Amino acid sequence: MRSRGSIAIVGCGPKGLYALDSLCEMARKSAMQHYELHIFEASSHPGAGPVYEPGQPDFLVMNFPAHMIDAWTQGRGPDLVSWSRDMGIDVASGDYVPRALVGQYLFWCFDRVVKTAPSNLSIRLHATQITRLDQRMGSWVITPGNISVNDVLVTTGHQNRSGDEMAKDRTTIDAHLLLDAAQSFAAVPKGATVACKGFALTFIDTMLALTEGRGGEFVKVESGYSYQPSGHEPALIAPFSRSGRPMRAKVQADRFSPPRDATFWARQLDLFQNALSYTAKEPFRMNVWPALLSIADRVHGTQDGAARSFFNDWHAAPFDAERCRDELRLGYDIAMGVAPPDIGWALAEAWRRCYPKLVCWLSHRELCKPDADLFRKVSVEMERLAFGPPAQNVGKLICLEEIGLVSFDHLIAPLDSDITINATIPPAGAAALSDPLAGLLRNGHVEAGILGGLRVNNSAQAMVNGVAVSGLSIIGRATEGCVLGNDTLSRHLHDLPENWAKHVSRAASAPTATILERTV
Numbered sequence: 001m002r003s004r005g006s007i008a009i010v011g012c013g014p015k016g017l018y019a020l021d022s023l024c025e026m027a028r029k030s031a032m033q034h035y036e037l038h039i040f041e042a043s044s045h046p047g048a049g050p051v052y053e054p055g056q057p058d059f060l061v062m063n064f065p066a067h068m069i070d071a072w073t074q075g076r077g078p079d080l081v082s083w084s085r086d087m088g089i090d091v092a093s094g095d096y097v098p099r100a101l102v103g104q105y106l107f108w109c110f111d112r113v114v115k116t117a118p119s120n121l122s123i124r125l126h127a128t129q130i131t132r133l134d135q136r137m138g139s140w141v142i143t144p145g146n147i148s149v150n151d152v153l154v155t156t157g158h159q160n161r162s163g164d165e166m167a168k169d170r171t172t173i174d175a176h177l178l179l180d181a182a183q184s185f186a187a188v189p190k191g192a193t194v195a196c197k198g199f200a201l202t203f204i205d206t207m208l209a210l211t212e213g214r215g216g217e218f219v220k221v222e223s224g225y226s227y228q229p230s231g232h233e234p235a236l237i238a239p240f241s242r243s244g245r246p247m248r249a250k251v252q253a254d255r256f257s258p259p260r261d262a263t264f265w266a267r268q269l270d271l272f273q274n275a276l277s278y279t280a281k282e283p284f285r286m287n288v289w290p291a292l293l294s295i296a297d298r299v300h301g302t303q304d305g306a307a308r309s310f311f312n313d314w315h316a317a318p319f320d321a322e323r324c325r326d327e328l329r330l331g332y333d334i335a336m337g338v339a340p341p342d343i344g345w346a347l348a349e350a351w352r353r354c355y356p357k358l359v360c361w362l363s364h365r366e367l368c369k370p371d372a373d374l375f376r377k378v379s380v381e382m383e384r385l386a387f388g389p390p391a392q393n394v395g396k397l398i399c400l401e402e403i404g405l406v407s408f409d410h411l412i413a414p415l416d417s418d419i420t421i422n423a424t425i426p427p428a429g430a431a432a433l434s435d436p437l438a439g440l441l442r443n444g445h446v447e448a449g450i451l452g453g454l455r456v457n458n459s460a461q462a463m464v465n466g467v468a469v470s471g472l473s474i475i476g477r478a479t480e481g482c483v484l485g486n487d488t489l490s491r492h493l494h495d496l497p498e499n500w501a502k503h504v505s506r507a508a509s510a511p512t513a514t515i516l517e518r519t520v
């Protein structure tokens with residue numbers, strides 16, 4: 001009979017790394033228990049995964065500053081800035097560093113966790129793409145490999161991105177293709193006209209791949225950037241999306257002075273916490289959203305209702321070229337300290353500051369349908385306003401539009417182009433699952449909640465009909481909606497990896513008969 005300590009982590013990007021590290025911490029605290037851990041990671045850099053692949057070009061940068069990147073809890077290891085210093089790489093805390101550098105850091109963290117793992121935890125790494133998980137006789141059987149474990153954690157994040165890279169036909173290609181120079185030139189010859197589906201962060205990556213990635217150079221000037229072409233660019237890049245709304249630039253810390261101090265924010269966060277504690281039939285509409293709007297009004301120092309008017313106007317209709325241009329310029333000027341923060345910035349700042357509390361409040365909670373619909377509408381727009389690209393990339397977009405290489409004339413009706421690039425990523429939650437999660441959903445081992453995410457409890461265990469599924473846990477993008485804000489590198493926004501490790505450690509030491517969980 002297998003011991004309760006056999007565990008698998010399927011998918012080892014950042015969240016798999018955090019789970020592994022948490023399990024090591026628990027194993028140190030339970031020295032008498034032996035754990036046998038299998039890690040399945042398809043890519044060549046566990047810890048980093050394809051999103052932070054160390055070989056990707058340096059023009060692909062993070063969308064939050066270096067000082068926020070720390071893979072450890074309680075200072076048990078170096079954050080990105082001090083690790084870079086130790087490696088002889090000069091990184092300032094406000095820099096938006098290349099994702100490749102973050103990948104090197106995460107891969108180093110993975111290596112360190114494995115090398116310093118306690119002796120009662122044996123780890124086997126399998127460079128395998130997992131296609132199936134089957135529950136048999138109280139264990140989970142993992143395919144390929146036919147390995148059987150008591151507990152499996154699925155942290156497959158963006159799942160199998162390589163499948164997306166297949167061209168649907170010769171004129172529609174996936175944005176990932178452009179990151180490889182040879183494939184990029186074959187797919188998008190110089191002088192081609194390009195329609196780009198999606199106007200968010202992947203569009204920015206695409207735009208940079210077709211310009212900087214082809215040898216063009218941006219030069220910083222007083223009003224933003226100028227661009228020196230290489231001659232290998234397409235003739236035109238025309239983004240389109242359902243709304244035409246762009247993302248707002250993140251502020252440049254050395255140029256921007258925040259208008260409110262720590263005392264002000266401590267008071268606002270207390271008020272927000274109070275709003276979260278009210279009970280109402282539609283708590284988001286009645287309490288939470290009004291509280292956020294009021295905080296934004298106070299941040300900006302305007303009359304009550306200014307933030308609500310801004311938001312209503314922002315999402316009332318799709319943006320045309322002129323509105324898009326004005327919005328990008330305003331966001332960039334605010335970010336660079338040239339224009340004063342507007343009510344849109346204040347609303348975004350209220351959302352960012354309150355976000356950790358919102359994550360705690362919303363996660364594992366079922367909203368009623370009207371409240372869920374409002375939350376979905378608000379969070380899509382706040383993603384654009386609060387979690388946009390660094391100012392430098394908005395500056396580059398403005399520059400390319402000014403010289404006519406990017407066009408905003410086809411924002412909601414695609415350009416009739418030589419090539420269309422898909423610069424969107426599949427939706428989070430249960431809407432677009434690949435195997436093995438798709439199979440688990442088909443077989444009833446997982447289910448989706450009202451906001452579309454696979455249901456899990458606060459130890460990350462899959463939940464079906466309100467009961468934990470024995471030995472099956474999920475952390476990350478597939479649970480988005482049930483857990484808020486998964487698509488982040490932050491180690492500190494959620495405590496699911498730590499809670500999961502506590503849970504499997506408890507399960508490993510408990511007599512099997514006392515574990516009262518559902519077996520589908």
Ligand SMILES: Cc1cc2nc3c(=O)[nH]c(=O)nc-3n(C[C@H](O)[C@H](O)[C@H](O)COP(=O)(O)OP(=O)(O)OC[C@H]3O[C@@H](n4cnc5c(N)ncnc54)[C@H](O)[C@@H]3O)c2cc1C
Binds near residue numbers: 042062435489
């Ligand atoms: C292009 C891009 C840029 C981003 N930039 C930022 C940013 O700047 N800041 C930020 O905070 N967040 C960013 N994100 C969000 C990003 O998803 C998270 O930061 C983080 O990667 C989430 O970690 P994860 O482990 O949940 O998922 P992932 O990083 O997707 O990792 C999942 C892992 O599972 C593996 N895997 C998948 N399927 C299988 C399978 N069937 N079998 C075995 N292994 C499998 C993959 O190879 C991968 O290593 C970005 C996302 C993308 C796509």
